[in-house]
Amino acid sequence: MAKKQTSAPMIRADKVSVGYGSDIASAVCPPISVSMKPGEGLAVVGANGTGKSTFLRAVAGLLDVLGGQIDVFGRPVDERTRRFRADVAIVLDEDSYLPALTVREHLLLTARGHGMERVSELVTGIIEEFGLTARQQAAPTALSSGQRRRLLLASAFVRPRRLMVLDEPEQRLDSGMRDRLAERLAAERKTGGGVVMATHDPVLVRVVATRAVLLGEDEVRVVSPEVAAQAIEAM
Amino acid sequence: MSSTDTGDDLPIDENVSADDAWPTGRQLRSLTRDATEAHTGGSFFEVISEVYSVVFSAAIALAVALGAVQGLNATITTGPEVHTLDPTWLAVVAALIVAGAVVGLAGRIGPIGMGGGQAVWWLPTPADRRGLLRPRSVLVPIMGAVVGAAGGLLIAFLALGEPGPVLGSIVALCTLGGTALALAVAAGQVQLGNKRAARVRPAALIGDILMAAGPLLGLLLVFVRPSPLTLPSGTVALIAIAVLAVLVVALLVRVDTGLNAISGRELRARGAVSAYAAGAVTSVDTRELGRALSVSTAPDQRRRSARLPWVRGPISAIVTGDALVLARSPRHVIQIGVAASVALMALLAGWPTGVNVAMLLIGGYLAAMATAESARRAEMAPVLDRFFPISAFDVRRVRIILPGVIMVLWSAGVFAVWGATHGSLPGWILLGVIAAPTFAAGVVRAAYRKPPDWSKPLVTGPMGPVPPGVLLAVARGPDLVVLCLIPTLVALIAFGPTFVLVWLQAATSAIAFAIATHVKDEKKPSMMERAADAQKASGAR
Numbered sequence: 180m181a182k183k184q185t186s187a188p189m190i191r192a193d194k195v196s197v198g199y200g201s202d203i204a205s206a207v208c209p210p211i212s213v214s215m216k217p218g219e220g221l222a223v224v225g226a227n228g229t230g231k232s233t234f235l236r237a238v239a240g241l242l243d244v245l246g247g248q249i250d251v252f253g254r255p256v257d258e259r260t261r262r263f264r265a266d267v268a269i270v271l272d273e274d275s276y277l278p279a280l281t282v283r284e285h286l287l288l289t290a291r292g293h294g295m296e297r298v299s300e301l302v303t304g305i306i307e308e309f310g311l312t313a314r315q316q317a318a319p320t321a322l323s324s325g326q327r328r329r330l331l332l333a334s335a336f337v338r339p340r341r342l343m344v345l346d347e348p349e350q351r352l353d354s355g356m357r358d359r360l361a362e363r364l365a366a367e368r369k370t371g372g373g374v375v376m377a378t379h380d381p382v383l384v385r386v387v388a389t390r391a392v393l394l395g396e397d398e399v400r401v402v403s404p405e406v407a408a409q410a411i412e413a414m
Numbered sequence: 415m416s417s418t419d420t421g422d423d424l425p426i427d428e429n430v431s432a433d434d435a436w437p438t439g440r441q442l443r444s445l446t447r448d449a450t451e452a453h454t455g456g457s458f459f460e461v462i463s464e465v466y467s468v469v470f471s472a473a474i475a476l477a478v479a480l481g482a483v484q485g486l487n488a489t490i491t492t493g494p495e496v497h498t499l500d501p502t503w504l505a506v507v508a509a510l511i512v513a514g515a516v517v518g519l520a521g522r523i524g525p526i527g528m529g530g531g532q533a534v535w536w537l538p539t540p541a542d543r544r545g546l547l548r549p550r551s552v553l554v555p556i557m558g559a560v561v562g563a564a565g566g567l568l569i570a571f572l573a574l575g576e577p578g579p580v581l582g583s584i585v586a587l588c589t590l591g592g593t594a595l596a597l598a599v600a601a602g603q604v605q606l607g608n609k610r611a612a613r614v615r616p617a618a619l620i621g622d623i624l625m626a627a628g629p630l631l632g633l634l635l636v637f638v639r640p641s642p643l644t645l646p647s648g649t650v651a652l653i654a655i656a657v658l659a660v661l662v663v664a665l666l667v668r669v670d671t672g673l674n675a676i677s678g679r680e681l682r683a684r685g686a687v688s689a690y691a692a693g694a695v696t697s698v699d700t701r702e703l704g705r706a707l708s709v710s711t712a713p714d715q716r717r718r719s720a721r722l723p724w725v726r727g728p729i730s731a732i733v734t735g736d737a738l739v740l741a742r743s744p745r746h747v748i749q750i751g752v753a754a755s756v757a758l759m760a761l762l763a764g765w766p767t768g769v770n771v772a773m774l775l776i777g778g779y780l781a782a783m784a785t786a787e788s789a790r791r792a793e794m795a796p797v798l799d800r801f802f803p804i805s806a807f808d809v810r811r812v813r814i815i816l817p818g819v820i821m822v823l824w825s826a827g828v829f830a831v832w833g834a835t836h837g838s839l840p841g842w843i844l845l846g847v848i849a850a851p852t853f854a855a856g857v858v859r860a861a862y863r864k865p866p867d868w869s870k871p872l873v874t875g876p877m878g879p880v881p882p883g884v885l886l887a888v889a890r891g892p893d894l895v896v897l898c899l900i901p902t903l904v905a906l907i908a909f910g911p912t913f914v915l916v917w918l919q920a921a922t923s924a925i926a927f928a929i930a931t932h933v934k935d936e937k938k939p940s941m942m943e944r945a946a947d948a949q950k951a952s953g954a955r
Contacts, residue, residue: 258800260805269797277739280735288722292803
C-alpha cells in the first residue's frame, strides 16, 4: 500500500554522527553516509552496541544527530510535522499501545485515523496475515511479547506510508512469521515503498534489502545485502 | 556465595559449613541495601532548593490572589460556613472512600510481592522466603494504619466539626480498621497460596465498589436528607476497638505464618506492580504511580471490539482512543466521582472557606488526572502520538479535548453546588465552565513533562535515592493550575463570580491552554539559552 514514488532520495544521510551525549565525542559509531531511493531497502547491520538503533532513531526524527545531516524526502528530518507522520511508519523496539483497546480496535483506529476506506475488510486481512485472528479481541496486555510485536508491525501495514523505519522487526517472531514478514517487506519495496531496518536476520537482509550499512567500531561501510548477511552470520 | 566472591563483607557466619553458607533472607536484604546506597552522591541541598522553588511559586500565587482581594478592599470570607448536609452522614461517605482506597490499593499492589531485581536474584535462592518477605508483611499493617488514621481524622472532623473526646475513639477505630482491612487483603493472598489468581482480583474490585459507593451515597444524601446519625457511646466504641484489635492480631499471625505459601508467580506478578508503584513514589512521580496502578496482571482480558464507524481522520481517532481508555478504566471513572466528593464534602459540611477552596482545587486536579491516562501513555511510548497524520503541535491540542470536556461537565456540577450554597448560581456555573480548561491544561502539561535525569548523581532521601530535579518535575502541571486559576480563587474567597473575574478567568484559561499545548522546538535554543549565549559572546568581546 505504498504511496506513489518519486525519483528523489527518500533518505540521504551525510556524514551523520549519532549518539546519546551532547557532543560529537559521544558518537557511538563513525560518521554514516548513505542514501536510499524509493523502491529500495536499506539494512543497517552490526554487532550489539554499534549504533544501529541509534541511527534508526535519528532517521525517524526521535533523536538529534550529533553531526552531519539527515534528509528524509528532501527535507531535514522533522518528525513533528504532519507530512512526516503521514509518510513514515515507525516500529521501534518498544511496546506502544493503549491497554484498554483490543488488538482489532488498535488497527481500526490507526486505519480510520489515516482516512482509509473499507477499513473493516482491510483490518481483518491484516489481522489474519499477522496471525492474530484468534487474539483480535484481546487487550495487548494479554498478548505474548511476540504477539505484541506482530500487532505493532500490523499497525505499520494497516496505514498508508511511503517509508517504513523498523528496528529489528524480526525480534520475538517465530520463523514462519519472519519469512512472511520478509516477503511482505520485499513486496513493499517492489511497489515503490522504502524500507530501512536495523536487523540481525540474514534472511531479512537477503530478501528485503537492496543495500546495507555495515556498522563497526572503527569504520562504516555501505555493502551489498549478501556481504551484510554473511557478516551477520559471522558475528 | 562467600565474602571472597564479592569482595564485600557479608554479614555471614564464617564457621558454618558449605551447605549452610547461603545468606539468610535478612542478610540478602541487607547486602542489597548497602550496594544500592553506594551509588548515591548528589547533594541534599539540590532537593531543598527544589522544595524552595515549588513552595515559592505556590506562595506567589496565593499572594497575588490575596493581594488582589485586599487591594480592592474586599472582605475575605473565612467561614466557617453553614453546613447543608448532615456532617455525620458525610463522615460515612468519607469512611467508604477511605476504606475503598485501603482495600483497592492493597489489592492492586499485592499487598505482598517481590519485584524487579529482588525477584530475579532472591527468589531462586534457597534463602527462607519468610525472611525475605517479612519487611513487606510488616509494612502492610503499618500502611493500613497510617491511611486509616488519616482517614479517621478526616471522618472525625467531618462528624464532629471540632476536636472532642469522641475524636480519639473514632481515630483509634479507623486506625485499627485500616490495619485490619490491609491485613485481610494480605490474608486473602496467603489463602490463595499457589492457586491461580482470578481474572478480577476480589480486593481491587471490592475497593473500587466501596470507593464508588462513597460519591453515590453523597448524591443520595442530597436528595433524601436523612436525619442525623447518632454516634455510638463510649462503651460501644471501646468494645469495637477491642474486637478490632483481636482481629488485627489474628490476621497478623495468619499472614506471618502463611508467607511461605504464596507462590513465586504471584509474588513476581504483584511485585512487578508494587515495584513500579514504589519506584513512582520514591521518585515522587505521580504520573508513573498512575501507570503503575493501571498495570493489569490478570490472565486475559477479552472484550468485543467496537466498530468505531464514527472515526474519520486523526482527530476523531485520538479523541476516541482517549475516551475508550477512560470509559474502560473503572478506577478512573470512580476517581472522577470521588474527586467531586472531595471538592464538595468540606463545603457541604460547613467548613471554613479557605479549606473549601483548597478542597475544590485538589478535587478538580484529582478529577482531571483521571482523564489524561492516554496522554501519560503517549509520553511513555512516544510512537503513540506518531501513529496518525497530525503534527506534534496539533496532537497535543487534541489530547486536551477529552480532559477539557469532562472537566467542563465536572466543574459545571461542582460549581453549581457552590452556587446553590452561596447564591449567584448561573454566575458560578459560568465561572466553573470557563475555569475547567485550566484543570485539563494542567494534567496534559503534567503528562508530557520530561522525566527526571537519572544519569546525574542521585540524592539520598528518606524513601531511597531520588534524582535531582524530581520535585520541579512533579510541580509541572499543578503549578499551571494554581497560577491560572487565580481569578477563580479570588472569586471563591471574596468577590463571587463577577463579570471582570469571569473575563479574567477566560484569559488565564486561554494562557493555560497555550502553555500546555506548546511543544518545545528542541532544535532551537530557548530564550534563556539565547540570552546565555549572547552574554558569553559579549564577555568574549
